[in-house]
Amino acid sequence: MLGEGMLKGLAETAKNFAGSFVSKDRLTTVQYPEERAPVIENTRDFPFLVYDGADDASDEAKLAGLRCVACQICEKECPPKCIYIVKSTDKKPDYVGKPQIYPARFDIDISVCMSCQICVEVCPFEAIKMDTEFELSTTDRFGGLLYDREQLARSNQHYHKIHPTEAAEVDARLAEEKAKSEAKAKAAAEAAALKAAAAAAPKPVVPAAIEQKEPTA
Ligand code: SF4
Ligand code: SF4
Secondary structure, eight states: OTTHHHHHHHHHHHHHHHHTTTOGGGOOOOOTTTSOOOOOTTOOOSEEEEESSOTTOOHHHHHHTBOOOOOOHHHHHOTTOOEEEEEEEEEEEOTTSOEEEEEEEEEEETTTOOOOOHHHHHOTTSOEEEOOOOOOOOSOTTTTTEEOHHHHEEEHHHHHHHSHHHHHHHHHHHHHHHHHHHHHHHHHHHHHHHHHHHHHSOOOOOOOOOOOOOOOO
């Protein structure tokens, strides 16, 4: 029937409108900012850099705990090119204790970021994730939304608070990698110790060669 779809749509709207007076679930608008809609787990707004440590860690501890190794993959893949990274000239241990380069500078221009999450998808080190914070407006139009690594650093605790399922999976994967790496290092150390012990052991005494005398005619 002509217009059937339109009538169904109007009926649904009327049902929700009338229902919203008796059921809070049908009320799809909230009186922001006095009221807030609950933030669902898969919400994503802008990226942050994960550091291993507590929420209230000192600035030095936050930077020391950053998982980022400044590989610059996210910088290359970011479609609007709003990530800027400068590599360090020295190294610090990563989560498995391996010395790694770290970002001496890591900036994201949030005013340009389009929340596509590509940086998160391409990061091999679980070092960058999407936050759920959206109230970022500022009156500083030129520098207010250019975030440096200190502003971007958020703890793994924070990651667990906003994306608990995903963060638990990441932790399990990193713990598995760390265990494998520790087992490999232990096996290498044991092999080296065995080799050293073998080299230090006294050599068996070889009897002097008996001179073969020429048979006399
Ligand atoms: S979310 Fe997308 S646009 Fe934003 S920094 Fe990451 S890759 Fe770039
Ligand atoms: S956030 Fe990830 S992809 Fe980007 S530079 Fe750091 S380690 Fe590399």
